[in-house]
Each structure stands twice: as structure tokens, then as C-alpha cells.
Amino acid sequence: MPLNKEPLIKLTQVTQQFTSNESEVTILNQLDLSMYDGEFVSVVGPSGCGKSTLLNLIAGFLMPTSGSIKMRHQLITSPDKTRGVVFQSPTLYPWLSVEQNIAYGPKRQKLPINEINEKVKLLVEQVGLIGSEKKYPFELSGGMKQRVSIARAMVNEPELLLMDEPFSALDAITRRNMQGLLRSLWKENHQSIFMITHDIEEALKLSTRVLVFPKNKPGELKEYPFNFTEKIAQDSTYEPDTDEVFQQNKLLLLNDIM
């Protein structure tokens, strides 16, 4: 972890409690966490451990019970366009075409039309939707819809992309393709990414750091730095499924969670 750099995101002593059946439940307990520019951080953990809560706090959808969350020293108090969010189910406007969906944010910001067209063209290319620009959401597969969602989030050039189980509704092959796409976007655009996933392999294959909510320590986080994503990007012959180190780390994470 870079010690000499300023964090992009900094959580200090963040506690999140919710009321359930008239009693307080602590979901996150005095959590300290820093994330740096260019990192790809994944979060894994058992169902209900607080993964989405953590993402919602960083997005600004939720305020912590106590503690602070800052982005470049500024307290996060509401969602804004410096943090783009991609959800599990694509949230596209059904009456707008692919290119109109992507252009929606920049149009609202009243950016010059030439600039919007350029951004949309570049993103359509980057997410692999050339030829589908004029299609409407009902004409797209699940994977294509999620490609539009990612483009829609990235068109605003967010400093941080937050993804809540973005591929969990997709079939295995589409998912693998989307993982490759996301790795390329991360590398080409030097994008910082914070992703929640249920899939330990996905976390290991994509991230530079994995945060785990261990099963026996509710509210706490454990961290592991990894470099498999760089290996996969640089060496097309590298096969994690036959790499002993990869498999050992997978077991390590599984033991933490299950």
C-alpha cells in the first residue's frame, strides 16, 4: 500500500448501526480504511455482513452512525458525480437508446454536444457496443445492459467507480467476458474501483486488494493485497485455475468467510 500518497477515500472509526426488532445492531464497528488512486478493491463476506452498507456509505447514500468518510479530505455527505455507481440490476431508461442512455448524464450537465458525442463514441467502443448504439434496452442481453450501465457510470469520469455485485446476474461465459472488460477499463483509464462480490475467484482475479468480512468477527475487516489481475493482464497464457498460489489464496479467503 502506498505510504507516501494521500488516500482517495478515508474511513475513520466508522460505525454503522441499524435498529432491528427495537434493538440496535452493529453492522460496521469502528472501521478504519484507506483506498488509494488506481486501486481495484473488492469486498467479500457472508450474506448480510455489511458489504452493501459499506458501499452505500462511500457512495453517500447513507450517513454513518459515527465516524467520518472523506474523499480527498472532503467529508462525503451525499452522492455526487465523482463517485459513479453500478448496481447488480442495470438501471437504464427503457425509452432511451444505448447512446442516449450513455449521453443522459452529460446532457443534464449541459456539456457541449460535440464533447458528449465524443465521450459516448469512445465509451461505446471501450465497452464493446459498436453496432448497438441505436438499440433500446429491451433489445439487449443482460451482459449488454450491464455494459451500458458501466458506460453510463464512466461517462461522468468518476474518480471512483463503485460496483455492487455487477456481474452476479449474468451467466458464466458473459461474466468472464465482463471481468475481462472491467480489467481493461481499470487499466486503460487508470480507474479506481471498489467492487462488492459474492465470488471469491472474481475478487482474486480482478483486484489489487481484497477486503474480507470474516465470519467470526462481525463488523470488522481483514485485508489481503493480491497481484493476480496484473498477471492475467500481462500474460495471456497464465491460468489461475492451475496456479497453486492462486488456489491457496482462494482457500484462505474461503476459510475466513465460511
Ligand SMILES: Nc1ncnc2c1ncn2[C@@H]1O[C@H](COP(=O)(O)OP(=O)(O)OP(=O)(O)O)[C@@H](O)[C@H]1O
Ligand atoms: N436501512 C437499513 N435498515 C435496517 N437494517 C438494514 C438497513 N440496511 C441494511 N440493513 C441490515 O444490515 C445488514 C447488512 O446488510 P447489507 O445489505 O450491507 O449486507 P450484505 O453483506 O451486502 O448482504 P448480501 O451479501 O446478502 O447482499 C443486514 O442484516 C441488513 O438487514
